[in-house]
Amino acid sequence: xxxxxxxxxxxxxxxxxxxxxxxxxxxxxxxxxxxxxxxxxxxxxxxxxxxxxxxxxxxxxxxxxxxxxxxxxxxxxxxxxxxxxxxxxxxxxxxxxxxxxxxxxxxxxxxxxxxxxxxxxxxxxxxxxxxxxxxxxxxxxxxxxxxxxxxxxxxxxxxxxxxxxxxxxxxxxxxxxxxxxxxxxxxxxxxxxxxxxxxxxxxxxxxxxxxxxxxxxxxxxxxxxxxxxxxxxxxxxxxxxxxxxxxxxxxxxxxxxxxxxxxxxxxxxxxxxxxxxxxxxxxxxxxxxxxxx
Amino acid sequence: xxxxxxxxxxxxxxxxxxxxxxxxxxxxxxxxxxxxxxxxxxxxxxxxxxxxxxxxxxxxxxxxxxxxxxxxxxxxxxxxxxxxxxxxxxxxxxxxxxxxxxxxxxxxxxxxxxxxxxxxxxxxxxxxxxxxxxxxxxxxxxxxxxxxxxxxxxxxxxxxxxxxxxxxxxxxxxxxxxxxxxxxxxxxxxxxxxxxxxxxxxxxxxxxxxxxxxxxxxxxxxxxxxxxxxxxxxxxxxxxxxxxxxxxxxxxxxxxxxxxxxxxxxxxxxxxxxxxxxxxxxxxxxxxxxxxxxxxxxxxxxxxxxxxxxxxxxxxxxxxxxxxxxxxxx
Numbered sequence: 213x214x215x216x217x218x219x220x221x222x223x224x225x226x227x228x229x230x231x232x233x234x235x236x237x238x239x240x241x242x243x244x245x246x247x248x249x250x251x252x253x254x255x256x257x258x259x260x261x262x263x264x265x266x267x268x269x270x271x272x273x274x275x276x277x278x279x280x281x282x283x284x285x286x287x288x289x290x291x292x293x294x295x296x297x298x299x300x301x302x303x304x305x306x307x308x309x310x311x312x313x314x315x316x317x318x319x320x321x322x323x324x325x326x327x328x329x330x331x332x333x334x335x336x337x338x339x340x341x342x343x344x345x346x347x348x349x350x351x352x353x354x355x356x357x358x359x360x361x362x363x364x365x366x367x368x369x370x371x372x373x374x375x376x377x378x379x380x381x382x383x384x385x386x387x388x389x390x391x392x393x394x395x396x397x398x399x400x401x402x403x404x405x406x407x408x409x410x411x412x413x414x415x416x417x418x419x420x421x422x423x424x425x426x427x428x429x430x431x432x433x434x435x436x437x438x439x440x441x442x443x444x445x446x447x448x449x450x451x452x453x454x455x456x457x458x459x460x461x462x463x464x465x466x467x468x469x470x471x472x473x474x475x476x477x478x479x480x481x482x483x484x485x486x487x488x489x490x491x492x493x494x495x496x497x498x499x500x501x502x503x504x505x
Numbered sequence: 506x507x508x509x510x511x512x513x514x515x516x517x518x519x520x521x522x523x524x525x526x527x528x529x530x531x532x533x534x535x536x537x538x539x540x541x542x543x544x545x546x547x548x549x550x551x552x553x554x555x556x557x558x559x560x561x562x563x564x565x566x567x568x569x570x571x572x573x574x575x576x577x578x579x580x581x582x583x584x585x586x587x588x589x590x591x592x593x594x595x596x597x598x599x600x601x602x603x604x605x606x607x608x609x610x611x612x613x614x615x616x617x618x619x620x621x622x623x624x625x626x627x628x629x630x631x632x633x634x635x636x637x638x639x640x641x642x643x644x645x646x647x648x649x650x651x652x653x654x655x656x657x658x659x660x661x662x663x664x665x666x667x668x669x670x671x672x673x674x675x676x677x678x679x680x681x682x683x684x685x686x687x688x689x690x691x692x693x694x695x696x697x698x699x700x701x702x703x704x705x706x707x708x709x710x711x712x713x714x715x716x717x718x719x720x721x722x723x724x725x726x727x728x729x730x731x732x733x734x735x736x737x738x739x740x741x742x743x744x745x746x747x748x749x750x751x752x753x754x755x756x757x758x759x760x761x762x763x764x765x766x767x768x769x770x771x772x773x774x775x776x777x778x779x780x781x782x783x784x785x786x787x788x789x790x791x792x793x794x795x796x797x798x799x800x801x802x803x804x805x806x807x808x809x810x811x812x813x814x815x816x817x818x819x820x821x822x823x824x825x826x827x828x829x830x831x832x833x834x835x
Contacts, residue, residue: 315756316805322798330792450620484631487624494621498613
């Protein structure tokens with residue numbers, strides 16, 4: 213392996229890891245703060261990718277927008293979707309057992325998949341990256357690296373920093389952190405916990421949808437993409453420690469590197485490596501790497 | 506006392522109905538109900554863990570798949586295998602894997618336990634998926650179905666139906682007795698409050714491990730039945746989709762009741778058949794998952810105690826009494 217290929221694999225691993233972090237952060241937020249096991253989270257990623265594919269022509273014809281306008285429209289729709297979903301399906305589940313939530317969100321997965329099949333169909337689609345980002349960067353003498361992948365990493369990093377800022381430096385972040393520790397106490401301090409939950413849920417959905425939209429040009433758009441990403445994201449959340457954003461970041465990068473380099477060095481066992489890693493980490497630290505609270 | 510008799514009567518009636526069913530059913534019906542009974546055995550194995558011990562295992566399909574693969578791999582290539590040793594071997598294989606997985610994963614708790622069991626199931630999945638051992642992604646065929654001397658030939662649909670029903674009844678009876686024993690009471694205690702169980706002097710780990718291993722063995726039994734019924738195994742039998750589906754079955758039926766697993770397996774499979782039926786839905790039957798998904802969502806919203814609790818809910822609605830016995834019914 214030359215230095216240039218090594219570098220390229222590192223960049224790929226970084227990009228994959230950051231993307232995983234983006235999806236997993238929404239999952240860990242919703243679980244850590246609201247205590248909801250949301251199996252439908254992978255569906256939001258799938259919805260995002262399909263939005264990138266299906267909204268692009270609509271946005272282009274109505275107000276002549278390109279890729280970035282599609283992103284903006286998609287984000288607005290995602291926030292709305294999250295807000296409505298929380299109100300309709302989740303708001304009465306908090307007092308119930310976790311397994312009831314599992315059942316509910318499993319039902320939601322089936323509904324989302326079929327709606328997707330009814331509206332867009334079951335074909336695999338490609339999404340073109342925007343023209344400004346379609347080029348490649350030269351790496352060494354022979355290799356090039358697509359600019360778009362760097363753009364993905366950049367978006368993920370910016371969002372990670374943004375989330376860190378919101379959590380640690382703003383009043384909203386303070387309320388969210390407090391809400392994850394003790395729901396009743398926060399409520400009795402006069403904070404509208406229901407509204408707070410709705411905001412957190414909408415944000416989690418929006419982040420997953422954004423990840424799906426941004427990833428669509430590299431991963432292409434296909435049925436079942438949601439469930440693949442869901443399982444990996446659960447692995448990330450659990451390795452990192454449930455509810456910990458920092459843990460999710462570390463775990464996602466770890467998995468990104470293990471998976472990417474596993475595919476290079478031991479292709480026949482690449483699928484299983486991530487799970488071996490998870491089992492080993494949990495046997496060593498049964499509560500994940502960074503336990504929140 | 507009265508509630509107990511009612512439950513017994515309900516289960517007994519179910520089994521009598523199942524035994525009489527082939528008299529009125531055609532080939533398709535027998536095949537369908539055989540499949541559902543196999544899933545019911547599978548659901549019972551998980552109910553022992555989730556409903557009775559409070560251990561949510563998200564990798565139950567691994568034990569099912571190992572049982573199924575063992576059935577095919579241990580059969581001689583052309584001749585039928587002898588049921589008398591093949592079945593115990595398959596259950597042992599699944600139980601052995603469950604023993605290893607349980608010994609390691611029971612160190613963790615809650616959601617972490619769910620994920621570790623998933624991880625071990627995924628490992629087993631990738632082993633059969635990526636190695637030539639079990640035919641890789643294509644799967645392998647079972648050429649001759651096992652026989653018990655000249656008494657029983659599981660290749661005949663009706664014989665298989667009877668055998669599956671017997672396995673289901675035996676599993677149900679075994680678990681019902683097990684849960685009434687001292688061992689079963691200890692499991693119930695662990696589910697209610699493990700900390701307190703430990704404080705009263707129970708070493709809970711061996712109990713949980715034993716439950717996990719027994720559950721794996723029963724899942725192996727259902728895997729065996731599945732392989733014999735279909736005559737074909739592929740890696741999808743170990744996939745997390747199946748682990749999820751069986752979990753959904755027991756939640757739908759109602760956790761904490763053995764008959765919940767039975768009802769759940771039947772309800773899930775029949776709903777699936779219903780929404781897949783082209784006679785009712787025409788071309789829309791292609792989108793059968795939509796109907797299934799909406800039904801599941803509605804059942805969460807309307808039936809917090811699962812299908813088992815429907816009668817109790819109705820009674821409360823009609824009589825209006827809150828302190829009815831059903832609310833503490835185990």
